[in-house]
Structure formats: structure tokens, C-alpha cells
Amino acid sequence: MEDWMISNLVTVGLLAAMVGCVFLIRRSRLWSEAAVELWKRRPIAILCVSLYLAVAILDSIFWVGGVDTGEDVVSAHEAKSVIDRLFADARERSYSSPFADVEFYGGKALAHPGSHPLGTDIIGRDVVYLALKGVRVAILIGGLTSLIAIPLSLLFGISAGYFGGRVDDFVFFVMSTLASMPGLLLLIALIMAMGRSTLSICIALAVTSWVGFCRIVRGETLKLREQDYVQAARVLGVSEVQIVLRHILPNLAHLVIITFVLTFSGLVLSEAVLAWLGVGVDGSWGQMIDQARSELSRDPVVWWNITAAGSALFVLILAVNMVGDAVRDVLDPRTLRERS
């Protein structure tokens, strides 16, 4: 199977999962009230995040053909996403500033004058297109890493907190070992050892970021284990697996959501640093910012690349941080005390 078919399948799967989540939230009064409260607090930030999500989804649905590429035979057989198709005929030869009619250096006429709201980069690609392509990369990094790290920390955290004893000792030892290594160096070491692909970068990010969440899950499970309803379930002869699934896991759900949103922005930001160190994902905003460093020393200055990548990154992180704080306030009763 080709790469783009897998991407399509995953996208459809994730969309189905999202619809399922909405359905589940609507069924439970607790969760639907939390969702309404969240929407009331941060409508703009939520809209922003949804907009980014929509772009990422549009950029994850591929098919072959249907674009008139002129003489270019190779690209006619490549799979292209919806975003690729929207910007298919917007190539120039070199830099052009926003809304320009001529090239930035030399002043030759452009092929598509006035059609680049953010100009073009060194090989003439539209900067709006490049910035939009970065959305999928950023969301992929944050999302895939969380999909690896969260189940891992739930598995280890719950078993350590619930079963205690030897299991707890072992998990705690693994956590303190991982936590004592310098984070960014460990991250890079892992990526260098596993090779540079999107999946290995996400695995490395997951290995370095699951410890914090695992510690929270372990602590919370320790508390839940002593609750009366868990004790009662045990006395009634409910099996350990059933107790974990019925009584422990649902009570950790709010923590999962809070941690997911709050770590997401950190993951995307650390990918930017990785990109600059030469071990990032291709097409990310970090790479655009990295390339733009040399553009700032050109004369006259090429400023639109770094502005586009920087503000796309900033708006996403800001919106996610805002939503994250609101999610924590809505879902975690403990922060009520802090806010008062």
C-alpha cells in the first residue's frame, strides 16, 4: 500500500473517532456540561484550533491525478492533497515580496502577479502554501506522540499505582532513570540512533515526555485505590481488570485530556528546536524559521518567510495553551482553589 493511502485511512479513522467522542460527550451530562463551559470561556481559541485541524485534515486527504501540471510528467503521477491542489499553479522562479508583480531580486515579471499574499520563497514556492503545509506536520507531531505516550504512561502508571510492590518499584526506577537524563540531549540521541523519520521523532518525543504524565497517573491511582467504591468492588469479588477498567480508568479521563492539551504545545515547540538542529520533520515551521535566518542577513531583507512561519506557529501554540488552561480549570476541581 502506498503512503498516501495509509494517510487517507488514518485520517478517516481519526475523523470517525472524533465523531464517536462527540457522541459520547453528548450522552454524558457531566462531559457535555464541561464542553459547553469550555466553549463559553474560550470561543476564539477553540475556533482557531478547529481551523488548524481543518487545514490539517484537508492536507491529509490525497489522491492521484486531476491536476494539469503542464510538461511535468513526474508530478502528474504523485498523490496530492486538497491543499496541494489549491496551490498547484502558483509557482514562481525566485523570491517575490507580498502582493508583488515582479521578482524581488532582479525585477523580472512574475508568472502570477499579485497572487501571493505572503510572497514566495527562494525557489518560488508560495509562502501561504508552505505555512499551511506546516499545520499538518505540527499536528501530526503533537498527536502521534501523544498517541504513543499516553497509553504507555497509563499502562505503567496504573499498574504501578494499583498493584504497588515490585511493579511499583520497577516503574519508579525506570521513571527516575529516564528523568535524570538531560531531556533535549536524550531526545536527539534517540533520534540519531533510530534514524530520522517522522515516526522515530515521535517515538523519541514520547520516550522523553511520558515520564511526567506517568508520575501523575501513578499518584492519582494510589489515591483512587483507597476509595470506598474500589474497596467495595474488591470485596464483592470484581476482578482486578474490571476494577481498573470500570473504576480507575474513567476517573483518570480528565487528567488524560488536560495533559494531552498542555503537553501538545510543548511537543510542537520542541520540534522547532529539533528542526533547527537538523533532526526535525521535513516541511515543519521550525525548518522554515531555520532557513529564514540566512534570509534576514540578505539586503534588502526577506522578512515574509519567518513572519509567516513564526506567526502560524505562535497562533497555534497560543490557542492550544489558552484552551489547555481552560480545560484544566473546567475539568480539574483542584485548580478551583488556586484561582480563588
Next chain:
Amino acid sequence: MLAYIVRRLAYGAMVVFGVLFFLFVVFFWVATPDDIARRALGEKAPAIAIEQWKENHGYDRPLWPWESFDNNMLFAHYKSMLTFDFGRSDADDVPILEKIAGGVGPSLALTVPMFVLGLVASVLLSLIVAVFRDTYVDRMGIVLCVFGMSVSILLYIVGAQYLIAKLLRWFPISGFDPSPDVVLRFLALPIIVGLVSSIGSNVRFYRTVFLEEVHRDFVRTARAKGAGEARIMIHHVLRNAMIPILTQIVIAIPFLFTGSLVLESFFGIPGLGALSVEAIQGNDFATLRTMVFVGSLLFVVAQVVTDVSYSLADPRVRLE
């Protein structure tokens, strides 16, 4: 008491052993010596050249003890790391210990002032925010913190280099000179960037620490006695918040030695962070794993020292 210290030391040693095993798995098993040699020599290097490279750099032994008990990479790795005999760099054959010794100075010159200034600034700012809790000052402060946290450090660096160094020409864009009369000119810009990029999350952290104390009973008593807001904040809130602040300081100390990866290499400061970046870009696995080991060793030592001194100060800790 002695039993607690011995137990804590033994656990620290175990963690160091665990770190070394993890490093071995990553650098010898996930990335095999063949991979490392091929990275250094190029994908199409002939087999003889790879064997030769492995022999020259000491990678030519079997990996695990069950393959050869007397002569394997695992024991050699433990032995060389634990005796601080780190060997030579894979890239330029300079002894790694020499490289590290040369990098500590510049790293500390950058990180210590950055850390001290950052701590003072964020504690002061968060105290102010805590004084004005539940007012517009507090809300604006938090919004500003979130804005500051949402900007990538790359943007801070590129922006500062462009605005302050290139347009305003206040400081050099990058570089380092250890002579005391010019060193500050080179360090000022990275220190400013380091301060600004971390102040948002720090102020938020210390604000929650202070707000936790603000609602305690003794603060209400102090206020009932007629103590002024300044006195309450400094004598009652700040003093009682010292424990989380001190913990934060002790955790940060080991990372002062290993320097800042991003700042050092952007601003051309020849510290340990820049050394690590050089190792990353030159596929120098030997230096890289030594840096990770040194970093975690410092961290474990700092943690053991903190725990032991806590137990000396507070007998309740020993019971856990």
C-alpha cells in the same frame, strides 16, 4: 539516619547504572557499531574500511557478556564511564574529558547569571502578581505570560539578533571572548534571550506557589493583627514558599553545568551545549553519550544531596 543516607546513595548508584544501561542499548544496540561507522565513513564505505574504523575506535568487540565474558562492549562501556576514562571523540580524536573540561567555563559564564537574574526577576514579578490577585493586573500578567510562553525560542533568538544586534548594534550578533572586560558584551544578548524566553512559565509557576500560601490561616492571622501587605508578602508568604523555590533551584543546578544547547550554539559560545550540538552534527556518538552520562550523573548527585539535606532538616522525610 545513617541507614536512610546509605539507602538513598544506593538508589542513586542504581539509577546511574540504569542510565548507563539505557545509553548502551541506544548507542550500541539500536545504533550498532556498524551503523555508527557507516555514518562516519559514508553509506557506500567498503567493509574493510568499516572494520578498520571499528578497530581504531574500540567498537570491534562483541556487545553482550554472554557472547564473550572477558572482552565485551557492555562491561567496557560501564568501566570507561564509571572511571571517567571517556576515551577519544569519534570525530576528531580529541580526548573527550579535555573537551568537557574546556567547555564548563563558558557554559557556567552563560548559565549562572542567566539563572540568578531569571530567578530574581520571576520571583519578584510573581510576588507583584500575587499581591494584585483577582484584579486586572493579575489577569493581564497571566495573559502576558501565556503569550510569552507561546513564542518559540528560535523566534526570540532570531528576533533579538536581528533587532538588538543588527539594527540597533548594541551587542555583537554572536561570538565569545573570555577576557573579563569584554565577556559581558558577548554574554548580554544570550542572557537577555534566555531570561525573556523562560520568564513566562516561571512567573506562572511561582504565582501558583505564592497563591497557595496566600490563603493559609497564618496569613489571615497576620492580616488580622494589622500587618501591612508588604510585610505579609515578604515575611509570611515568601518565607513559607521558600521550600518549593529551593527545590526548584537545586534541580536547576546540574543543568547549569551542561549549559544551554540552543543559546550556546546560536551565539557561538564554546560551552558544553555547543559541544553537544557539534557532536550531533558531526555524528560523534562517543561525545554525545558521554554528555548524556555526565548530565545525568550531576542530576543524580544533586538529587541525593537534596534528599539527604532534607532528611537532616526534617525528620519526617526519613519515615517515608
